[in-house]
Amino acid sequence: MISFSQVTKHYAGRPVVEGISLSIARGAFVALVGQSGAGKTTLLKAINRLVEIDSGAITIDGEDVTALPLAALRRRTGYVFQGIGLFPHMSVAENIWLVPRLQGVPIDGRAERVARLLELVALPPVLADRYPAQLSGGQAQRVGFARALAAEPSLMLMDEPFGALDPVTRSELGRAYRALHERMGLTSLLVTHDMAEALLLADRIIVLGEGHILADLPPRELLAYRGHANVQAMIDVVRDQTDRLDALGRSDG
């Protein structure tokens, strides 16, 4: 569904993404991980052209993203990011209805469609009339997902969408999104710092570093990976935490 061919992006003369080629199949759930500054966000934003690449090409369903009108491209791609950016002066319903409104969908269907989208992200319908300041962080993030899904995108681009949440909400929302991904037949790309989250949610994990793909494997195979030191270090953190927790559980004092 998405294809990157020799994609390169520089900032201030320094390559951030260098000659990256990869293909992502329809229905895949792919996590992009890597240390801070590895180029994860740059690669994600290049898809919906929030970032313009210097060279190479990115296609969605065989169409070059630079040949698509921006509005059509953004309609196909739901975008969710940390801290979500809900408009504070708009109610939840108005925030969710932003894209359908731009698409000229008649307002008389709004209440029903907003209620359905809230239900999808497991929020009660009464929240429709609240304002963002009256929501918890987890609720706001769910509204962000509902807003992205309102355009009925086939591709979801997510940049640390669970990053600002407490661990319990983070885990709940991650699982809820994974279920939505299945149910709605979405293609999902998730940028995360959290290797454990990537291993538990995604079907395929791409590890970026120094502008390149360091590893590109399904979770089980990545766990057994031996190779690039940076990749191993990220996996070792998860393994070490699991081992220490196991040891703690077994200790008698």
Ligand SMILES: Nc1ncnc2c1ncn2[C@@H]1O[C@H](COP(=O)(O)OP(=O)(O)OP(=O)(O)O)[C@@H](O)[C@H]1O
């Ligand atoms: N608009 C910009 N102008 C200049 N440099 C930028 C710009 N955007 C990103 N960079 C630099 O490019 C590099 C990659 O940034 P990017 O945000 O893609 O990394 P990342 O892997 O998503 O990092 P993080 O995990 O910290 O969000 C960083 O060194 C960053 O400082």
